[in-house]
Amino acid sequence: MLKYKTSLLLLLVSVLILNVLQFFVPISFWVYLIVISSYLVLAAYGSFRIESNFYFPVICSAKTEKKEISISFDDGPSPEITSKVLDILKTNEINATFFVIGKNIEGNEDILERIHKEGHIIGNHTYSHSYFFDLYAPKKMGLEFSKTNEIIEKITNTETRYFRPPYGVTNPLLRSALMKFKFIVIGWSVRSLDGIKNNTSKIIKRVTSNLKPGDIVLFHDNYPEIETVLNEFITFTKNNGFKIVSLNNLLK
Template sequence: MLTHKSNTFFLLAVLFLLSILSFYIEIKGYYFVLIFFFWLLIAVAGSGLIRMNYHLKAHSRSFSSDRKIAITFDDGPTEITPEVLDVLKKNNVKATFFCIGNQIEKHPEIFDRIIAEGHVIGNHSFTHSKNIGFFSKKKMLEEISQTDISITKFLGKKPRYYRPPFGVTNPNIAKALKETKHFVIGWNVRSLDTKIKTEQKILKRIKSRISPGSIILLHDTSLKSLRVLEQLLVFLQENNYEAVTVEQLLEIPAYEN
């Protein structure tokens, strides 16, 4: 498995070898640049694609052949969340919500309802800052611990799941999570429901990627995503899929005892 450590070791080893060879044969400078560019390309891809497990191990799907999938929601709770909960309740489906700490503080009654209706809760940072990829380890620890405190205040127990905002990882995030001992939960079906404009295109994208063991990423932030959820649940039923929580799918405990 290609990791940041092995990628960097490869870079340094090749640069060292080229440096030694340069004493005996002419090595063009652009070879050094190309090697560094190749390293950088892999590092950028690994930081943005959580399934690569480049900086840390992320659980992005189950490899069981059972026709079970997990629907997950990021960025809530919001004003849309109650309608999402209504749809889930109507269809007797439990989901997993990766919640933002400051959103919990804004909508405590909605968050309380998520818990009361038996859905699983995960940590999704406190601010979901666009600059979170540049935060220090200390700042990341604050983001994670603040959200854990907010969740525990309502839930009565500490969450063990963490999902990085935007799916971005880096050495500082990895170090922070190693210290907090959270399980990192990714996905293998990204709906792009915050980017794609029409619900039909979003649904088509999900349908083309779903398979037994999939973890689907949605957001409880728009009516568009709500309508996608309604149609997705019909599709799952028609195709004999069972929607379960991430905890049930991966058999990894969601909370500390």
């Protein structure tokens, strides 16, 4: 698939060629519309399909023949739910990755500290996770990254390596903002949709039906029924020979 810089260059070259041809033959308005619309469709696809790597590199899975996978949790920490998730992970000796929202850490510093002390990876998921985050100017996005990094690092005394975009949406603004940071951007290959669906059986089926080696699974640790989903998912992996490993180990 074409990437952002290449497709933008092709658009500019195409428009330039059409402008030159205008001196020799009439060029219909519809030709311009088709060229520009084609670019916009491609750009929109790249924005909403994080695995396309359209705007910048995103790791959504690992290439491995081992039956190893990694699990991640977005949007925490949640005072009511994250601790229960941590209990399950501790009982099963599983390390996960938590992509935390900066504002949710405030007042829940003890939970973040526990996440860190129990060996889990902590990633940046912006400070606000605003519905309008994708429309922010790059400078404002950068301030959100920095503020969340500072909160995490103050509590854990460790550098934040990983970042996951809110809603998995990417665009040129985010591309520009990320250039000033050394994040490894993480997507997913299995999405539970537990933030949207309320039917636990459907969520469990969604995350288990096509599970394969190298998958990165996305859950939310603010989903009220995550205990049920997580316990059944872990049971499924054990019964089917999968091993849940940390993101660092999966990406080795």
